[in-house]
Amino acid sequence: MGVYAYGRISVGPQAGLSKELHQTMLQAIGRLPYGVPQLKKLLLFMHLDLIEMVLVRQVRLLARRNFALTSFTITVNSCTLDHMAQLGLRKYGWISANGFWSRSGFSFRISHCVDDVQWARIAHEIRDSIRQWHYCRLMTVRKKGTMRHEMVGQVLPPFCADRLALVRRMRKSTIATLLATGSISSAAARLKGQPTHTVVCPCCSEPGAHWGHYWRCWL
Numbered sequence: 570m571g572v573y574a575y576g577r578i579s580v581g582p583q584a585g586l587s588k589e590l591h592q593t594m595l596q597a598i599g600r601l602p603y604g605v606p607q608l609k610k611l612l613l614f615m616h617l618d619l620i621e622m623v624l625v626r627q628v629r630l631l632a633r634r635n636f637a638l639t640s641f642t643i644t645v646n647s648c649t650l651d652h653m654a655q656l657g658l659r660k661y662g663w664i665s666a667n668g669f670w671s672r673s674g675f676s677f678r679i680s681h682c683v684d685d686v687q688w689a690r691i692a693h694e695i696r697d698s699i700r701q702w703h704y705c706r707l708m709t710v711r712k713k714g715t716m717r718h719e720m721v722g723q724v725l726p727p728f729c730a731d732r733l734a735l736v737r738r739m740r741k742s743t744i745a746t747l748l749a750t751g752s753i754s755s756a757a758a759r760l761k762g763q764p765t766h767t768v769v770c771p772c773c774s775e776p777g778a779h780w781g782h783y784w785r786c787w788l
């Protein structure tokens with residue numbers, strides 16, 4: 570990923586290339602066909618998505634470029650890199666005002682990103698904003714004009730970085746990863762597809778167990 574993300578100063582990564590890499594990595598970690606795309610992005614691809622990782626690097630690169638130019642007393646002019654960083658930050662909910670980028674009570678200046686200690690916090694916040702973006706997409710209407718069936722009539726709880734961190738800490742095992750990304754079809758869902766069979770929980774043999782049952786039963 571480092572190789573592909575390197576040197577994006579005047580052009581962003583093409584969507585086609587990003588998609589190809591995504592497919593290759595999905596094949597490497599298992600295709601997880603039942604998984605919820607947004608949850609897979611949120612939990613598995615946070616450090617692997619080319620376009621998102623490039624944005625984090627571009628913000629840091631922008632700060633370093635400005636710092637270097639200023640130290641040579643060269644006037645800093647806006648260029649494509651500025652534009653790409655701005656577009657990316659706005660996409661993930663950052664608002665720019667008076668030279669600060671802010672979101673959810675946290676704000677920073679591009680010039681702060683030069684400092685390693687400050688940058689660690691800023692990069693974390695930018696990654697959290699990307700996570701939140703994917704999380705909110707659980708409620709979006711898809712091309713076919715329908716919502717995810719699990720979300721119909723539901724209210725999405727507010728994004729909580731602490732809860733997400735707990736899920737990520739919990740998903741050390743394969744089964745927990747599959748559960749967290751919705752990649753296992755429940756006995757209830759299987760039953761709908763094959764009404765003539767009795768489908769049971771693979772762990773305790775409860776017939777027609779709902780997906781939520783797996784969380785209590787398997788973990």
Ligand SMILES: [Zn+2]
Nearest residue numbers: 770772773786
């Ligand atoms: Zn069970």
